[in-house]
Amino acid sequence: MPLPIEYGPGARAKLVELCRRFNIQRPFIVTDQGSLNLPFVAELQQNLNAAGLACGLFGGIEPNPTDTSVLEGAQAYRAWEADGVIALGGGSGLDGAKAIALIARQQRCNVWAFDFDKPVPAGFVAADFPPVISIPTTAGTGAETESTAMVTDTRRGIKGCVWHPHARPAAVILDPELTQSLPANLTAWTGFDAIIHALE
Template identity: 80%
Template sequence: MENNLSALNYQKWTVPVPMEYGPGVRNKLVELCQALNISRPMIITDQGSLNLPFVGQMQQALTAAGLECGLFGGIEPNPTDASVLAGASAYQAWDADGIIALGGGSGLDGGKAVALIARQQRCGLWEFDFDRPVPAGFSAADFPPVITIPTTAGTGAETESTAMLTDSKRGIKGCVWHPKARPAAVILDPELTQSLPANLTAWTGCDAIIHALEAYFVPSFNPLSDGAALQALSLLWSSIDTAVNNGQDLEARGKMLIGSCLAGVAFLKGLGLVHALSHMVGATYNTHHGLTNAVILPVVLRFNEQDISPRLKPVAQALDLPDASFETFYNAVCAKLDSLNIPKSLSILGVKHADVTEVARKSLGDPARLTNPRDSSLEQLQTLLKQAIDQARH
């Protein structure tokens, strides 16, 4: 795969949106809505977050301030285009003028995808497919303002317009976006992550770590993203065990939330084969995205060994490893996955050999495959999936 690490090549970089961080900073939501001229906001969230106490509290606070707040909680754990269309209909029925995308990655992606189609009728949802030319003629005013509020430290979806959805007709995960539809503001409140169960804390935290690792290893020159990735790794790696074992530790929760956000900034560079495979396993089996990523990670690291080894020194420093050899790094990753009770094979998640060819074929078309440090064929993807099904790590 072409190496683009030279400082002589043209690059285009972006930086995130305004962010409010701190325990209790969700109380700035009314102020942010008013600053963005949102008078009838709609909270869009996922089914798992819908009944959490702070969702109702936010809705009440907005309504008490004279901002009539609607609520749509129909986004699935793996969001589909169908639920996004339903969310857009709810937005229009409420006569809303802004979106508060709240929840884990699914709630955030669902809210951002609704924003693409809620205010305009010129383009359908999949016309915003990341793999297609960006629809022309749109301005920021064509999309409602979106405030993103993550409730997990994993997705990193809060700073960009991209949203991962399952295409119901094609049976694959695809990415929709528009560069003019970026979130208008982000609220990072670690108190909202304190109620996350230990297993979901581990799974979403692994997702964030993998975002940072895969982004850093993408072979392109982007010091901004690389710096974010390495800082994310340092924060996430050192705090994930505490966050899992003592969910009320606000310091650890805060570091996880910041690290997750930084990792989301980092993967503006792209991702890699962990995500390319995980996206299509998730679309086929409806598995948890972060958990699927974590199981697949060691297999892909070993596949990429020759290409990533020269760049391991800063990673080893971020993870506080004794040396920068691949084996030390690989063994540390496997030990971390063991400590977090990540299964050692995809078969435990229900993935079957009978579907390997189809999942590999779909993964071949995933954009994340194109930014992996090492190129891959259909046969190699099949081999990786078979390894992950049988024994992803020793």
């Protein structure tokens, strides 16, 4: 995907610069429950606050994001009066954050208005969606570059894909140091996930 990518050990230090590039003054970190208490989450939040960028945090994304947690995240985004999303974590954290960004500025529709299996909803422009800076903590799937997000429909009990072509991430930070803080089992699982994606 043709979007800006900051790569290398310690690349997460570029987050403040990227926020300023995309006019994010009140960033809102969205991450998954498994990553919420890892040290780099607090580190990023502290760095943003120290730079004068008041940073909110939502860590309620489940291992398989649900439309319920996406709605809660969007409500928290609005309560923080945020103007940008920092999508942080593995695939679930990234998907949850991208889904939240779809509806964070919308009062007239829910996340399933952006169902991939339906026609693209008309009348939306890029400004209808907050900028998203994605920071994956696992390696392999490329979810950090895509506009799509997998979400569980709690009413129907199935997974579905949501997206909008104007809601793709604005930039990506690929910092391999972040993968070192993962538990060994998560490192193994995500490695096999990448292998299966490649085989498919």
